[in-house]
Amino acid sequence: MSAAGAPRLLDTVTLAGRTAPSRVIFGPHETNLGRGRALSARHTAYYERRAAGGAGLIITETASVHGSDWPYERAPLAADCAGGWREIAAACHPHGALVLAGLGHTGLQGSSAYSQSVLWGPSGFTDAVSRETPMIMEEPEIAALVAGFAAAAAAAAAAGLDGVELDAGPGALLRQFHSGLTSQRADRYGTDRLALTREVLAAVRAAIGPGRILALRLSCDELAPWAGVTPEQAADQAAALAPDLDLLTVVRGGPYSASAYRPDAHTPPMFNQDLAAAIRAAVAGAVPVALQGSVVDPAAAQAALNAGAADLAEMTRAQIADADLVTKLRAGTPDRIRPCILCNQTCRVRDNRNPIITCIADPRTGHETADPPPAADGVSGPGRVTEPGARTGQPDMLVVGGGPAGLEAARVAAGTGLTVRLAERSAGPGGTLRATATGPARERMAALADWLEAEARRLGVQIDLGTEITADDLDAAAAAGTQVILATGSRPVARFDPAISVDALAVLSGAVRPAGVTEQTEPQAAESRAPATGPTGPVVLPDGPVVVFDPVGGPIGVAVAELLAAAGRKVAFVTQDPVAGTLLSLTGDLADANVRLQRAGVTRELRSLLREVSGGTALLEDVWTGAQRRVGCAVLVDCGHRLPEETLYLARPGTPRAGDCVAPRTVAEAIREGRRLGLAAAGLPSRPSHLSESNLPFQYDPPGPGSARDPRTETGQGARR
């Protein structure tokens, strides 16, 4: 596989005379960890954790270089970042990582909501998303912008950073000048669309000198060929700018393709590889090229390097999911890397609500200052060593349920040295996470279920499949001194006549399948985990039109509709909302999902309440006007909310429980709660102890700045070094 002379991901790389310990980049991204417009102690801890895990090059959250730019509330402002940059440099450099300051200005793609000031743009182009129109920049604004870049770069250098990365990506003002979509200027910035970027590069180079890294993030395809930057134009742009640069990161996207930059799993990984290869060929060695774009698998990243597509790989989400990615690669244990499944559910935080960045699979991400590292996350060394089963021959802990909550609880507890038994009723672990990992965009979810199971087994968890636990078993465990955790998952709600309705998860799991879909198209071992499978095998969905009822607006309803439409079924998608999949705005899939449904021929029955199903039709009612109509409905797939499976809990109230059996939610909550219970079982703090500070009778994770150095964090990282 490896091409002669191609670098390895783990090789060093030298840029502007500075050597990064690996070729794995942790790229700039929104975190909402900021304090005001400054970088916070939480930022420092967040980046340090990735540096400790082996990242070669870290680019901090892009800071606005001028006060006219305030694209989201917690967007850093370079003028407020010197202190944060200094602390981040001091924290990351001992691990060998190089750190660049991300610098940018979002121009007409920003927001006036926070600055209460007019946006800047090359021309009066109205943004497709915000529908805001900028003022047209004149000479004074352009001069201020160039000066802002230079001042910010000088401040970053003075703070001890290794250089800067300038943003000319899908949301950047520099790119808006590059593009015929957004620039119709007649002056020299229009006749030469790179003129502004050249001036900025020259000013920044003068500010940081030759011994620091000057990097550029360049959108090389705006996916709007009628007027936008095309790959061919971008190749010329890259070649023209290359002599001024130390690193070029190839990205894509523009004003009409906001979701194309870091899409979820509906877009296959490595989507920029051909683009990067073309740009790398165009720059002809004048500057090293970094590959971006759903690069989450180290083997695929290495293959891209082997193929000559790039010199470095930006693996941001992969390191959001596993901060120790490079360390685990170096240790020869790539299979131990916690996989990024490209779900975008909690790491894509450009949202008005200002969610804190985190990862559904690693709840510690974004909470590094408050959330102690479990020893189980360490690359080596147990946390607490106990004599396995020394007291009674019984395990220290019994986990009931093998979904993500149960597996995470077992994994974390076992990692601290506890002996753990996990009992799962069905024939396969992974719970709903694995059972519904079907279809092109969802099959990656199985990788997380696999990882949880493999790690639990590696740490010695005894997994008993096909094992039903009773209340008597709980009593016996308690008598033997075994701690019990319930993670029994959820159950469907009987909202409709079972003769004409089907549970959405049964459709996704393959327990109920449309006619004509054969066993081969199902994921492996479907029969071992499909709860609704009858004694004679999978149930066949009745013929005729299908109504997909989705009152939730999450990924499930859309996936079910797509699956059935792909099987050739006539599908009506019923939602009370004005669009399908409302909650997908967080993952970036909202507009794309609606496009996919329409292309698949799914009829979207929008802002509609489902009143009844009878006589082969469903009665729908407009949520606002009350107007009623009927659509064909031979069978209804219910994508509505589920209820906790709490039979065992109700038999023994007060037993610790996690995940859906508390309240059916998502994988993120299941893993977060499983982890807390695993830590608590080991007697480790699962939450910061504010109780002692304020005598609060509750668990509570307050807002505000993280403490600069949490002693538990120090201990945990010491154990890993």
Next chain:
Amino acid sequence: MSGAGQYRYLFSPLRIGPLTVRNRVVFAAHLTNYAQDGLPSEQHAAYYAARAAGGAGLIITEEHSTHPTDWPYEKLIHGFRPEVIPGYQRITRAVHAHGVPILAQLNHNGGQASGMFSRLPVWAPSPVPDPLFREVPKAVEEHEIREIVAGYGLVAGHCAAGGFDGVELQCSHSSIVRGFLSPATNRRTDRYGGSLANRARLLLEIVAAVRAAIGPGLALGVRICGDELIEGGTTIDEAVEVARMAADTGQVDYINTSIGVATATLYMIEASMQVPPGYAMYIPAAIRRAVPLPVVGVGRFKDPKQADRALAAGQCDLVGVVRGQIADPDFTAKARAGEAARIRTCLSCNQECVGRMGLNRWLGCIENPRTGRESVPLPAPRRGGRRVYVVGGGPGGLQAAVTAAGRGHRVTLFERSGRTGGQVAVAARVPARAEFGDLVRNLAAEAARRGVEVRTGFEVSAAFLRAEAPDAVVLATGARPARPWWSGGHPRVVDVREVIDGTAAAAGSVIVVDELGFHQATSAAELLADRGCLVEVITNGMVVGQDLGVTLDLETWNVKAHARGIRQRTDVVVLGSREEDGRLVLSVQHHPTGTALELACDWAACAVPVQPEDTLWRELRDGDGGGGAGGGLPFELHRVGDCLAPRRAHAAVIEGERVGAAL
């Protein structure tokens, strides 16, 4: 008649338990997003103090959360932390300085939340997901109910220590107490579910705990939802019964009211100008008949006369005036002084108050640039008495003139047309949007009071300005319609502005093209339908009027569109137009599928981006002397509003204020 004498009841004092209020105007509880790190801020104190200084009878703060499982939005005050007390004291000192009592509102939002911020399960009576947040809550167990009750008591104690005159329990539009009261969300079979007595048990336990925490010397109010406006929800009869149960405890001093559920029917809680004022008064009226306590009525009160009439009619004992005092903190003082005409009347446009709340931004006001900035001192005037010319009489120019005149400058405002008001005046010609016109009516009246010389029908040229050579010129020349590129100059492809102001006599079947996503297209469509046209609104967006959701106008728009037979088509872009058999044919593409469509009509009315009217700016900038931004001019030169970049009215107002203050 002058002064307070115009009002029979508004300025009569009232006892509320241990308190006496000097008038009946309540600045009722509402979110502000002013909290920082979960604690009340300096801005809170300044904000409430401004309304106290303006004469409000009673102030009730925004909600204080009683438990860590309650964190539905980022900038919630975490009242359960003892660190809130210094912030509480700052607020109460600032308000008490004006002799006005202030209560704190206590709340747990229950299932009307997500775990996004708390990282904890959401708590509710039953696992019924909220219509907005859509997260299945954890059905609370008895020990957790005890924790909830204890949380209310804990926070009530913090409020007492913080100097509040009492507390109000929000049991109304977003509350775990409402969740327990409502049959729609309470499916319990234990002693907290089933009968109304059981569903009200949590409320009564909380009342007892809170009264125990605050003692007899402070006021305790209960805010009740009189009608949830949701299927299977609480309606007025049960609400009256709950009020009676609360009153019967003998521990409650007043009842506040509300309507709707914040996460389902918010458009009826913070109703825009589409909903008639006083729409919710049947609720306090019914409760007042049943309980011997003072009752607060709310619902788009924006005029002191209207408030006085509600009191006179016996509908309520106190009137909540929230947006009215957001827009004008001196609402009450001006009424008392007999200067009600000077009140900067709220538009109920919801753009910068309600709209910003939903987007997690600090609360502001479209027509009051100081709202939300009370704690930020104004810059000192450079010097007074400068001669200032303002060109353009829309909201930006009017605001610049008003502010500059208020800072002691001599201001002349030139308006090309026959009247001031700009695009706001045009928008207000649509009957359902008439109240929006108060923005420029208020400003024009204020300009007159401040001695601004207004010259209408006067076109200003660069030569005129150079010759006049005032000290400063503010350009507020607005924007002009731009024909879309696909119109081909067709005379029946027009701007919605021309339809609304009557310049274009659109008739027959009309396609309204919505590329702006706000009121422009939907207003024109409504007007055209009322004129008898057959109307279809098409948009390149996923929803017609997508931003109407922010101002809570989407529901009423759709109801009105349905009633008028207005059709809506989404996800289409216009690619061309042609004349065929005397009809206008638009070629459009459904962009998700690429499907081509031909839409025939008689007229097309376009709500598309407009162009800055910056001719004068360019002439001044590029004229002799050059140097940009008036460098070679005999005066200081500024631009505000649409002539800088076409935006909504608020941008014009804040820029007018900013420039006017900086002169």
